[in-house]
Amino acid sequence: MLHSNLRGDESAYSEQEIRWLQSVDRETVWHAFSQMADYDGLIIDRGEGNWLIDIQGNRYLDAASSLWCNVHGHSHPRINQAIVEQLAKVAHVTNLGMSHPETIRLADRLIRLAPDSLEHVFFCCDGASAVEVAMKMAFQFWKQSGAGQDERNQFLVLGNAYHGDTIGTVSVGGVERFHRLFGPLLFPVLRGPCPTGSRIVPHQNDFLLASYLREYRLLFEQHAREIAAVIVEPLLQCAAGMVFHPPGFLSGMAALCREFDTLLIVDEIAVGMGRCGRMFACEYESVQPDVLCIGKGLTGGYLPMSAALTSGRVFDAFLGDSTRTLYHGHTYGGNPLSAAAANATLDLTQAVLEQGVMGERVDRMDSELRAVQSMGCVQRVDYLGMLGAIEWNAPSYQLGCQAVRRVCDELHREGIWLRPLGNTLPIVPPLSITDDELSMLFIKIRQAVQQVAASMT
Numbered sequence: 001m002l003h004s005n006l007r008g009d010e011s012a013y014s015e016q017e018i019r020w021l022q023s024v025d026r027e028t029v030w031h032a033f034s035q036m037a038d039y040d041g042l043i044i045d046r047g048e049g050n051w052l053i054d055i056q057g058n059r060y061l062d063a064a065s066s067l068w069c070n071v072h073g074h075s076h077p078r079i080n081q082a083i084v085e086q087l088a089k090v091a092h093v094t095n096l097g098m099s100h101p102e103t104i105r106l107a108d109r110l111i112r113l114a115p116d117s118l119e120h121v122f123f124c125c126d127g128a129s130a131v132e133v134a135m136k137m138a139f140q141f142w143k144q145s146g147a148g149q150d151e152r153n154q155f156l157v158l159g160n161a162y163h164g165d166t167i168g169t170v171s172v173g174g175v176e177r178f179h180r181l182f183g184p185l186l187f188p189v190l191r192g193p194c195p196t197g198s199r200i201v202p203h204q205n206d207f208l209l210a211s212y213l214r215e216y217r218l219l220f221e222q223h224a225r226e227i228a229a230v231i232v233e234p235l236l237q238c239a240a241g242m243v244f245h246p247p248g249f250l251s252g253m254a255a256l257c258r259e260f261d262t263l264l265i266v267d268e269i270a271v272g273m274g275r276c277g278r279m280f281a282c283e284y285e286s287v288q289p290d291v292l293c294i295g296k297g298l299t300g301g302y303l304p305m306s307a308a309l310t311s312g313r314v315f316d317a318f319l320g321d322s323t324r325t326l327y328h329g330h331t332y333g334g335n336p337l338s339a340a341a342a343n344a345t346l347d348l349t350q351a352v353l354e355q356g357v358m359g360e361r362v363d364r365m366d367s368e369l370r371a372v373q374s375m376g377c378v379q380r381v382d383y384l385g386m387l388g389a390i391e392w393n394a395p396s397y398q399l400g401c402q403a404v405r406r407v408c409d410e411l412h413r414e415g416i417w418l419r420p421l422g423n424t425l426p427i428v429p430p431l432s433i434t435d436d437e438l439s440m441l442f443i444k445i446r447q448a449v450q451q452v453a454a455s456m457t
């Protein structure tokens with residue numbers, strides 16, 4: 001039986017079923033990054049294009065791309081079909097000593113698209129597992145690189161970095177409110193500043209760039225022989241609060257890595273696979289990393305898959321007898337269903353990037369965000385590709401967080417799904433968002449921001 005609701009669509013669930021699902025979801029499911037004492041999340045029944053529809057039939061524009069991973073909308077017929085066709089053949093083939101045509105094709109395509117330095121692909125399942133294996137590769141690489149490299153046991157990382165939630169990635173992370181508690185479990189790292197610039201207000205970038213690179217140069221000079229690798233989220237640090245680096249920081253760090261002969265790991269989990277307007281963020285500064293991690297948008301947000309792409313230099317250090325093997329792997333690494341989803345997604349993403357459609361959408365993000373910037377309660381706006389940010393201007397960080405949470409609550413009531421990130425509102429729509437949807441999104445954002453600002457004065 002179908003049931004009507006407040007916002008148009010009909011629900012396939014009875015009132016009783018809805019109450020049961022809500023209560024079991026609250027009491028049994030432990031949700032990620034959520035305080036379960038007052039949990040009251042949406043329960044999504046299905047997705048149609050750029051929209052999510054909950055069990056009550058309410059529609060939400062998915063302006064967070066299902067936490068930054070959806071690229072071409074939900075239930076895309078090409079991606080669905082690729083998965084279904086693969087499913088009819090085989091659901092899983094282990095990556096340990098075996099392979100599969102979809103996975104092989106995907107590896108070949110990734111290497112053709114990625115910066116020239118990268119020649120090999122190690123498949124994993126989530127972003128954190130790609131960064132985790134990248135770190136182990138870098139560590140083992142130096143152990144197998146001849147005499148004089150024994151002290152290379154450290155990672156040089158950025159302030160406020162976020163690379164995932166496993167103990168290894170938390171060690172190299174630095175977001176206080178997520179990571180502080182676990183201090184006693186973490187391995188020590190060398191940490192530099194969080195390079196904060198702006199793409200939209202560029203006038204201080206040159207000065208900031210020089211000063212951050214000076215600080216990092218000092219760390220290299222003092223510790224070069226201890227550093228196994230430098231880990232960088234290229235161009236912007238999303239989970240840190242959408243912090244945009246001064247342009248030139250990535251290539252500056254890559255140059256320092258070359259000068260001091262250290263490996264460079266770039267974490268493109270959030271920014272890669274078309275999200276930033278190019279296939280890889282590294283392309284903006286012509287950087288050739290030793291290891292590049294991708295995840296999230298790799299399968300368009302359909303199935304779990306991530307990968308660490310490595311240079312020939314790194315890969316070759318593992319060749320030889322069994323003592324040189326990389327003893328690391330994940331049960332579902334290189335899964336053919338995920339690979340089929342990734343190949344179909346890549347077809348679509350390449351078409352979007354080649355047709356230049358992104359340019360118009362990015363121009364729209366630019367003008368819409370600049371209109372928000374003039375609002376008094378807004379501290380800062382910035383964007384790159386389909387990654388935008390609005391930071392709230394408040395007397396304290398806590399008040400800013402409260403305001404952004406209330407903006408999101410208001411937007412939910414208006415049929416927009418966005419999630420707060422501290423005192424910042426990340427706006428991360430799928431590449432497939434239409435012009436009409438983008439303008440509707442920003443009308444609703446401006447209204448919500450105005451409303452919350454008025455209620456807080």
Ligand SMILES: Cc1ncc(COP(=O)(O)O)c(C=O)c1O
Nearest residue numbers: 126127128162163164267269270
């Ligand atoms: C830059 C970056 N690295 C790694 C991760 C971890 O990815 P996952 O949540 O898939 O483990 C994230 C997740 O947001 C991320 O933004």
